[in-house]
Amino acid sequence: EDDLYRELWLNKQPPLPLKALDKNGHVLYVSSLSKTLSPGLRIGWIVGPEPVIERLADIKMQTDYGSSSLSQRVAAEWFKNGLYQQHMETVRTELRTRRKVMLNALETYAGDVATWTNPEGGFFIWVHIQPSISMKSLYSRALKRGILLNSGSIYAQETGSYLRLSYAYASLPDIDRSIKIIAELIRELQV
Structure with missing residues (x-):
């Protein structure tokens, strides 16, 4: 059970991991501080x-x-001094704000060309591009405008018309600006 994002819940705590139900030792449970504290620590368990x-x-x-x-x-x-839990409360607050900005930008700029999920946690929003467009062209044009996209096909073959957009690191103005540009590029490509 890969549970790297467990602590990044935003709305409500997730259910117990599968490992909690494992009475026979069939589940290996894996987690890390790389998504929540610092990738550079290189600490997992x-x-x-x-x-x-x-x-x-x-x-x-x-x-x-x-x-x-x-x-x-x-x-x-x-962990011992409670600093990790304090840190996670701050991280969740920041991620909620960032998610809200991205969802608002998607609604404002891309409601006619895409649908998306409202994630319960993590760093990403999955966006489904409605018109049939060349994702390669979208990627190239976005890159020329300073936006690096992750096409869904990187993660699974059947997700070719999807984008995985991160709201974790970009500034709030950059999130809004980037979603506006992506929506404009989609409209240009569908013509």
């Missing part, structure tokens, strides 16, 4: 049966000699 964990620990030691003990100590202090 896995929960599973002891023989599996021992084997994975051995493989990790053979490949990279372990993670930084300093990073592990920093993370331990964050």
Whole structure:
């Protein structure tokens, strides 16, 4: 069970992980601080049966000699002192604001050319482009305007007319400006 985004819920806490229901040790649970705290810490964890964990620990030691003990100590202090939970409350507040700005921009500029999901968490909104257009042309034109797009086909073959838009890092004005430009480009390409 890959649960990297669990702590990035925005509306309500997610249900317990599948691992919580695992009575027979069939589920390996994997998570990390890379999405919530810092990718640079390179700290993750896995929960599973002891023989599996021992084997994975051995493989990790053979490949990279372990993670930084300093990073592990920093993370331990964050958890122990409640700083991680405080940090996550701040992150969720910021992500809610960013998601709202992107959803408002989509409604304002792209309601006639796209549909989208309102995510319960994470960093992304999946946008379905309604008119049949060349996604390659959209990508190229957007790039010329300073916008890097992630076509859905990167993530799954059947998602060719989708975009995965991130609201995590761009400034609020850039989010609004970029959605406006993307909608204009879609209209240009459908003609």
